[in-house]
Amino acid sequence: MIRFEHVTKRYADGTTAVDDLSFEVAEGELVTLVGPSGCGKTTTMKMVNRLIEPTSGRILVDGEDIAEADPVALRRRIGYVIQQVGLFPHKTVLENTSTVPHLLGWQRKKGRERAAELLDLVGLAPSVYGDRYPDQLSGGQRQRVGVARALAADPPVLLMDEPFGAVDPVVREHLQTEFLRLQSQVRKTVLFVTHDIEEAVRLGDRIAVYGSGRVEQFDTPATVLGAPATPYVADFVGADRGLKRLSVTPIEPGDLEQPPVVHLDDPLPKAAARLASEGARWAVVLDDAERLHGWIPADAADGPKGTVRDQARRMEAWLPVGAPLKQAFSTMLQHDAGWIAVLDDDRFLGVLTPARLHEALRRSIDADAGGIARGDVQLQTVADV
Numbered sequence: 001m002i003r004f005e006h007v008t009k010r011y012a013d014g015t016t017a018v019d020d021l022s023f024e025v026a027e028g029e030l031v032t033l034v035g036p037s038g039c040g041k042t043t044t045m046k047m048v049n050r051l052i053e054p055t056s057g058r059i060l061v062d063g064e065d066i067a068e069a070d071p072v073a074l075r076r077r078i079g080y081v082i083q084q085v086g087l088f089p090h091k092t093v094l095e096n097t098s099t100v101p102h103l104l105g106w107q108r109k110k111g112r113e114r115a116a117e118l119l120d121l122v123g124l125a126p127s128v129y130g131d132r133y134p135d136q137l138s139g140g141q142r143q144r145v146g147v148a149r150a151l152a153a154d155p156p157v158l159l160m161d162e163p164f165g166a167v168d169p170v171v172r173e174h175l176q177t178e179f180l181r182l183q184s185q186v187r188k189t190v191l192f193v194t195h196d197i198e199e200a201v202r203l204g205d206r207i208a209v210y211g212s213g214r215v216e217q218f219d220t221p222a223t224v225l226g227a228p229a230t231p232y233v234a235d236f237v238g239a240d241r242g243l244k245r246l247s248v249t250p251i252e253p254g255d256l257e258q259p260p261v262v263h264l265d266d267p268l269p270k271a272a273a274r275l276a277s278e279g280a281r282w283a284v285v286l287d288d289a290e291r292l293h294g295w296i297p298a299d300a301a302d303g304p305k306g307t308v309r310d311q312a313r314r315m316e317a318w319l320p321v322g323a324p325l326k327q328a329f330s331t332m333l334q335h336d337a338g339w340i341a342v343l344d345d346d347r348f349l350g351v352l353t354p355a356r357l358h359e360a361l362r363r364s365i366d367a368d369a370g371g372i373a374r375g376d377v378q379l380q381t382v383a384d385v
């Protein structure tokens with residue numbers, strides 16, 4: 001846990017870099033600090049490992065006032081990843097990764113084993129990369145080594161200052177995805193500095209949006225995008241905040257439509273009767289274990305003999321419940337599908353249609369800001385006009 005209590009930093013020349021900052025990062029939480037250049041993000045971060053001392057206020061790490069800690073011992077308890085990575089050029093990847101365990105006096109063998117484990121975890125096979133030197137790696141690989149090195153001594157707290165800032169957008173997205181997967185396993189308390197709102201939204205459990213030296217809003221990505229606290233925040237998150245919000249708004253069971261469901265071994269006449277009674281043009285087809293198989297159009301069910309199995313079509317477009325709406329939209333486009341199935345593990349929950357997706361989009365964009373209830377969302381289709 002990291003707690004800032006009325007922390008102010010004024011530099012010798014009179015610049016107030018951070019002004020009366022108070023917030024808390026819970027254990028295992030990832031908080032992103034986002035804001036324009038010079039707003040005090042790095043100063044905030046460097047005060048946590050005492051590379052910079054606050055002018056006033058207190059910072060607690062795991063309940064301990066860090067002003068009373070020995071700075072060197074403190075830094076070994078806190079992982080630190082920066083944009084320039086700062087790997088030792090004359091040391092191998094494995095040696096770089098085991099630096100902190102080594103400084104902490106771990107046995108060499110244990111330190112190297114741990115380093116190898118972490119390199120694996122960040123996607124760098126130690127047998128391939130362990131003996132390379134930093135200049136034999138790509139930028140993205142160097143960043144991964146930086147992350148592995150920061151985690152090597154298993155610190156409870158991780159500070160990350162624009163760690164993926166120096167790589168191209170594609171590699172950056174990969175690193176973000178990998179880091180999210182890693183964080184879901186290691187659950188560190190993370191303070192992550194970025195000036196990129198997309199990155200802040202994607203990675204943060206909560207986001208602190210900085211104005212000049214102050215936090216203008218501290219909340220979940222969905223709330224910051226859906227209900228910016230001030231005009232400054234609204235401007236910073238951008239006019240397309242609705243679009244950005246799609247990536248942080250999950251599909252909920254309530255978004256789904258329930259088409260008729262038939263099973264592979266149902267006789268066709270039974271399936272046809274089911275479709276007719278609901279006036280549906282198609283039905284979802286499940287197997288005996290209630291797993292999604294595909295679908296069957298009404299005209300194909302309209303035969304005197306056989307079972308649904310003979311006429312069923314496979315359906316590849318599906319998503320797990322909780323996946324972001326952006327992914328739903330993209331899957332629908334990718335498969336050119338009129339609907340996609342939503343599953344909870346293997347269990348079929350319902351389908352997302354363009355109309356329901358549209359409704360969910362409206363909810364995600366407007367609901368918090370305007371207090372619009374889902375039932376109040378009116379959908380218009382071409383047929384209504």
Ligand SMILES: Nc1ncnc2c1ncn2[C@@H]1O[C@H](COP(=O)(O)OP(=O)(O)OP(=O)(O)O)[C@@H](O)[C@H]1O
Binds near residue numbers: 011017036037039041
């Ligand atoms: N050593 C220093 N002496 C005086 N002013 C400083 C010093 N270090 C930083 N500042 C000033 O403090 C303010 C905050 O700087 P800081 O580096 O924390 O910003 P930042 O949000 O991390 O910016 P960036 O995204 O550009 O890294 C800036 O106005 C900066 O010029």
